[in-house]
Amino acid sequence: MTVSSQVKGCFSSIKSIEATLQSLSAKTSDQEADKVFKEVRNTIRTVQNDLESQVLHLTKEEPQYKS
Amino acid sequence: MPGWVEIMIRSVVFLIVLFLITKALGKKQMSQLDIFQYITGIVIGSIVAIHVTDVTTNAMYGFIALAVWLVIPIAVEFAQLKSKRFRNIVQGKTTVLIQNGKIMEDNLKKERYSTDDLLKELRNNHIFNAREVEFAVLEPTGKVNILPKKENQPITPKVLGATVAPEKEPQTVVMDGKALLEPLANASLNTNWLETELAKMNVSIENVFLAQVDSDGQLTVDLYDDKLTVPEPTEKPLLLASMKKCQADLELFALATENQASKQLYQRNSERLQKAIDKITPYLE
Numbered sequence: 001m002t003v004s005s006q007v008k009g010c011f012s013s014i015k016s017i018e019a020t021l022q023s024l025s026a027k028t029s030d031q032e033a034d035k036v037f038k039e040v041r042n043t044i045r046t047v048q049n050d051l052e053s054q055v056l057h058l059t060k061e062e063p064q065y066k067s
Numbered sequence: 068m069p070g071w072v073e074i075m076i077r078s079v080v081f082l083i084v085l086f087l088i089t090k091a092l093g094k095k096q097m098s099q100l101d102i103f104q105y106i107t108g109i110v111i112g113s114i115v116a117i118h119v120t121d122v123t124t125n126a127m128y129g130f131i132a133l134a135v136w137l138v139i140p141i142a143v144e145f146a147q148l149k150s151k152r153f154r155n156i157v158q159g160k161t162t163v164l165i166q167n168g169k170i171m172e173d174n175l176k177k178e179r180y181s182t183d184d185l186l187k188e189l190r191n192n193h194i195f196n197a198r199e200v201e202f203a204v205l206e207p208t209g210k211v212n213i214l215p216k217k218e219n220q221p222i223t224p225k226v227l228g229a230t231v232a233p234e235k236e237p238q239t240v241v242m243d244g245k246a247l248l249e250p251l252a253n254a255s256l257n258t259n260w261l262e263t264e265l266a267k268m269n270v271s272i273e274n275v276f277l278a279q280v281d282s283d284g285q286l287t288v289d290l291y292d293d294k295l296t297v298p299e300p301t302e303k304p305l306l307l308a309s310m311k312k313c314q315a316d317l318e319l320f321a322l323a324t325e326n327q328a329s330k331q332l333y334q335r336n337s338e339r340l341q342k343a344i345d346k347i348t349p350y351l352e
Contacts, residue, residue: 024306027284033232040347043339044340050335054333
């Protein structure tokens with residue numbers, strides 16, 4: 001596995017985490033829990049954006065592994 | 068009318084009347100909270116017993132007496148709601164048995180409580196050594212309530228300084244294989260959701276003995292067929308695990324790369340994730 005594909009794997013996990021948080025925050029009936037889920041989801045989103053740019057950057061660096 | 072027929076008729080009639088009276092007197096009467104309710108309970112029981120077993124009495128008088136004993140307690144309860152002084156007279160006051168860790172001998176004597184009685188009540192509260200008690204009080208109902216010294220109080224999350232997620236009451240959505248619509252609505256869910264969740268677990272609703280949903284929408288079921296194993300809710304533990312994995316991965320990337328900009332990016336996000344994990348852990352456990 002190249003670094004690029006590892007980072008990509010991590011990026012997809014982050015996306016899945018973000019989606020799970022969204023579903024949890026939709027399902028919970030407790031406002032405090034909902035607030036925490038939303039806050040954490042925002043943090044995860046910033047991580048997601050950072051990683052996305054990193055994935056693009058890596059694809060440029062290792063064009064031979066472009067998928 | 069032969070005596071035994073009359074006794075049977077009276078029994079049934081008084082049973083119904085007694086049932087209605089107890090309902091009218093309310094739940095408080097059932098626990099016999101204070102002196103007054105204690106007396107009421109005894110008297111009503113005796114009136115019924117006399118009139119059921121003794122056919123020579125006039126049953127009408129029995130009903131009149133019951134009516135009086137129904138009206139007076141209710142009137143007294145309303146008066147108690149209005150006046151604190153009246154409440155003190157009727158219900159009685161609490162007596163302090165132990166204060167600041169010291170036993171109040173005078174109060175013990177006043178309540179005719181022997182040392183053995185006191186120790187027995189302490190043991191009832193799982194305390195075997197009197198020095199562990201900060202404060203003990205004898206309620207008008209005869210029950211002794213105890214405040215243990217701080218170091219002997221049970222550990223709570225607050226003492227440990229731990230954060231815990233709030234937990235609301237769960238809703239029971241299936242009983243004996245039948246979906247209950249009202250609790251489902253309380254949890255703002257519907258039967259479609261229930262069917263989907265059960266289908267995910269691969270069980271039919273007829274086989275579900277009991278199913279409860281918590282405030283986070285996670286469903287726990289118990290089946291009639293105990294040989295079948297039902298999957299536990301996994302969404303939250305999985306989420307926490309994958310967050311931890313991503314955090315570890317990012318740390319690894321940060322160590323592996325030699326590009327300074329990338330290293331910083333990985334480190335920054337690993338820290339962000341760690342903070343997110345710390346924040347969300349109480350809610351996922």
